[in-house]
Amino acid sequence: MEHLDGKLYYDTRNHRVYKDNLPYELRNKKDEFHQKWKDRSEITKKKHAHRVVLVLTNMCNLGCSYCYAAQGGYGKDCINRIKQARLEQILNYLENQFPEGIEQLQFFGGEPLLEPKAIEFVCTYMESSRILQNANKTIVTNGTIANNAIISMLKKHNILVTVSVDGTRKYHDLFRTFKINGKGSYDLVTKNIQKFRKNGIEVFVQFTISNQMVSDYGKGELDPKKIAESLKDLGIRYVHLAPVMAEKKSKFAFNREQKILLLEFQRDLMLALRRNKIQDNKTVEASHFLSQKLCNNAYCGAGLDEITVDINGDIYPCFMFINKQSFLLGNIDNGITNKQLLVELENNTKNQKPGCRACPVKDICNMCIGANYIENGDFRKSAKTQCAFVRNGYFRGVSQLVGDVKR
Numbered sequence: 001m002e003h004l005d006g007k008l009y010y011d012t013r014n015h016r017v018y019k020d021n022l023p024y025e026l027r028n029k030k031d032e033f034h035q036k037w038k039d040r041s042e043i044t045k046k047k048h049a050h051r052v053v054l055v056l057t058n059m060c061n062l063g064c065s066y067c068y069a070a071q072g073g074y075g076k077d078c079i080n081r082i083k084q085a086r087l088e089q090i091l092n093y094l095e096n097q098f099p100e101g102i103e104q105l106q107f108f109g110g111e112p113l114l115e116p117k118a119i120e121f122v123c124t125y126m127e128s129s130r131i132l133q134n135a136n137k138t139i140v141t142n143g144t145i146a147n148n149a150i151i152s153m154l155k156k157h158n159i160l161v162t163v164s165v166d167g168t169r170k171y172h173d174l175f176r177t178f179k180i181n182g183k184g185s186y187d188l189v190t191k192n193i194q195k196f197r198k199n200g201i202e203v204f205v206q207f208t209i210s211n212q213m214v215s216d217y218g219k220g221e222l223d224p225k226k227i228a229e230s231l232k233d234l235g236i237r238y239v240h241l242a243p244v245m246a247e248k249k250s251k252f253a254f255n256r257e258q259k260i261l262l263l264e265f266q267r268d269l270m271l272a273l274r275r276n277k278i279q280d281n282k283t284v285e286a287s288h289f290l291s292q293k294l295c296n297n298a299y300c301g302a303g304l305d306e307i308t309v310d311i312n313g314d315i316y317p318c319f320m321f322i323n324k325q326s327f328l329l330g331n332i333d334n335g336i337t338n339k340q341l342l343v344e345l346e347n348n349t350k351n352q353k354p355g356c357r358a359c360p361v362k363d364i365c366n367m368c369i370g371a372n373y374i375e376n377g378d379f380r381k382s383a384k385t386q387c388a389f390v391r392n393g394y395f396r397g398v399s400q401l402v403g404d405v406k407r
Contacts, residue, residue, distance in 0.1 A: 002360055005399040012360035015290065017402055033293045033363060040298040040349070042342040043307055048100040050305035053319050054090065056118045057081040057110040058311065062142050063179040066210065066244050066252045068374055071179070072110040074323040082118055082311045090309050091122065093332035095131045102132060107139040107159070108308070108319055116150055123157035136160065140206065142176065144185055146192035151199050162204040162240070163193055167227045171213050190234060197235045204238045205231060211244065211254045214261040217268075224265065228272035239273060240281040241266065243389055245371045253375075254385050262385070263392045270396050282393030283400050285364070290401070295363040302369050303329065303345040317345060320370030345369075348380055355382065361394045 001021050002010040009018045014031040043049065059079045060072025073079060094102065105126070107119055119139070126132040139154075143163035154161060165186075166172040173184025193203050216222040231239060243262060246252035254262055266282075273280050298304060303317030310322055313332040321327035330336040348369070350356035359365065367382060367390060375383035 002395055004395060004402065008399070008402055010360075010395065010398060015363070017398070033295055036292075036294045038294055038296045038298070040296070040304050040346065042346040043303055043305065044336050044342060046305065047098060049094075049098045049102045049307065050301055051104040051106060052094060052098075052102050052306065053106045053108045053308040054122065055082070055108050055110070055308065055310045055319065055322065056112045056115040059114055060109060060111040060142070061114070061144060061179060062111070062176055062185060063182075064142075064177070065175045066208070066246065068245055068320060068370070069110075069322070076323055080311050081115055084118070084121055086311070086313060087118060087121055088125070090313060090332055091125050091129070091132065093313075093335075094309075095129060097335075099131060102135040104136045104138060105132070107137070109141075111142055111145070112139055113141050113145040113150055116153055119157075119159075120153055123153075123159070127157075138162065140164075142185065143189035143192050143203075144178075146195050151196065151201065154196075154201055155199065160204070161196060161201055162206050163189060163196075164206045164208065165189060165193070165231070165234075165236075166208050166210070167213065168222075168230055171210060171222075174212060175208075175210065193234050193236075203234075203236065204240065205236050206240050207242070209241065209243045209262065209265065211252060211258045211262075214254070214258050214265045217265045218257070218261040224269040224272040225275075227269060228276040228278060231273070231278055232276040236278060238279045238281075238284075241269065241393070243385055245368075245374045245383070245386070248375060259385060259388060263388060266389060266392055267396050270393070270400065274400050280393075280397075282390075283397035285366075286394055286397030287401055289364045290398070296366055297349050297351060298346075299348065299350070299365065299367040299369050299372075301366070303342060317341070318370050320368075320373070344380075353380075353382070359387075359391065361391045364394055365390055 002012055004010050007019060009021045011018065011027055015033050016028055058073045058076055059081065063071045123137060126135060137157055138160040140162045166176060169186040172186040176185050177183060178185060196203050213222060244252045270280050270282065308316045308319040308322065309332065310316065315329040315331060315336055316322055316327055317329060327341065329338045329341060350362045356362055367386060369379040371383040371386045372381055373379040
């Protein structure tokens, strides 16, 4: 049993909430969850994809210091952008590879809004494609570009916008600076979010939690309530929370004390967001799991129900592995040829690992294998910081959902 807020307890065996810590023999034995499992076979065994990430450029105007993609360039020797002829070939490949369609196509970079013509071309193509026309279109952007033409394009094609905002000006500008002059981007980003919203474009926020942030929280110098209020003032209704992904010896990695503070900060920030009527990803994930009763024996969808296509047509399980030769699945010209990697991804299940088998959130967890690789150099070995964040976030989310029911 996992203790939730107050006197509530959570049975991790069949995902039920009790008012008291009942002994095992008195708990409800009905198990509706483990009758439903996600399809975790590798991507070439399917005729559809949950998500395809399309990289448009490895150029970025920001030089975010903790960027896993080497400030958008992925460690490549030169900066490049996608060509229209290659775009058309990529879209043809996706139609042939996934004849039953794609649920979500996501524009990515670098900074994807540096390539508005490419986005316009893709959207126009999709709208006339029987296979691709029903895919949801999304974009992840740093929020520094918002001219009238781009706003018109985003509205015209109903593209869901996610902007990176790290809480308040102090912490955002500490890491998210312009390459050209080293200045922080917070003022421009928040101004553009207001511009998006004024023009009828809803904005989701990607919020990266740094070790500096949680250290200041531990000293009483950062109040999660202020962060939530600032996001509410921007009109934000959904925030995706995630800690920085970093190598163990990196200056951005969380030390032992910071890992404890991270979970306390996560709890207080989720509560503050809730009180300001802002949804967070962990509470939403908990709600989906408890309502859909769909368990997950693997981790994230990389190479299972999603892929990333790079500028030159190279195919990877996820954008976090771009320019890493051992994770290259193939190319649109020859298709997916790295069958060994697909086997490894498909066989990378929680039941094979003692730590995961014993984890109370193993049914729910969609742990990022890219984070595993960054922290440990091995996508099969769980990133401890991320694991703790996922587990803590789930139970905090359940507590908030149960609190809503009680009210």
